[in-house]
Amino acid sequence: MMLTRVVAEGVARGEVTLAFRRWATCRVSAGRTFLSVAGVIVIDAVERIDPATITTEDAHAAGARRVEDVLATLRGTAGDPVFRITLSYGGPDPRHATADDAALTADDVAGIGAALDRLDARSARGPWTRETLRLIEAGPGTRAVDLAASLGVEKDTLKRDIRKLRNLGLTLSLDVGYALSPRGAAWLRAPQEGLPGS
Known part of the structure; x- marks a missing residue:
């Protein structure tokens, strides 16, 4: 899973706790970690959702200003499922x-x-x-x-x-x-x- 520098650094500061992805099949699982430009990112939870349920609060937690901004970042085919991924910071890159x-x-x-x-x-x-x-x-x-x-x-x-x-x-x-x-x-x-x- 890739994060932009802005989002990764937001996770490291505790300001970003969510990410949204549209994938044909889920590519991540809860409990796994990955490296980003800001250090280790922990995947705390993964949930398949209806994108219509994304709230403004969710958008802010994903580092965006509006729900529309989150929806605009979703890639893939419109019929593919959307996943809500809860993130936390796991420490600096070892x-x-x-x-x-x-x-x-x-x-x-x-x-x-x-x-x-x-x-x-x-x-x-x-x-x-x-x-x-x-x-x-x-x-x-x-x-x-x-x-x-x-x-x-x-x-x-x-x-x-x-x-x-x-x-x-x-x-x-x-x-x-x-x-x-x-x-x-x-x-x-x-x-x-x-x-x-x-």
Whole structure:
């Protein structure tokens, strides 16, 4: 389930507690969590509803001003069911605790290097991880489309690749583009500091 930055941050502040989706079949279930740009989001309840029952209070709880604004966001076929999803904040993205850790041991450096080697080995186009990290370091905030062009890949491919780097705690997503996390920057510096694993 995807949330816009505004909505996700509203959930994190406790201001947004509902979301509405029109799906042919329900894609979420109560008790599950997912990651958003604002951190962990908890799905507290899911209920199939008649969209005609959405109230102004519901709209406000979903971060909208009017019921019409909520209805305008519903995608899918008009005959598909609508779901009322109750949300709460589950805490910061646990990957950021890793991303913020710039105090790398030699084992950390070697482990990250090995993880990058595995990503490179599985890529049909050959090694890409270190070049991508260095381009992000050189141009934080570069638009994804421009970064993709520099690497000679499609934008969607770039975004998938950067998610893999983010899962290792090496990059951060900005409002526009990306930046190295403290951990990513420390790893790139590590070979110059005499640590293994580059």
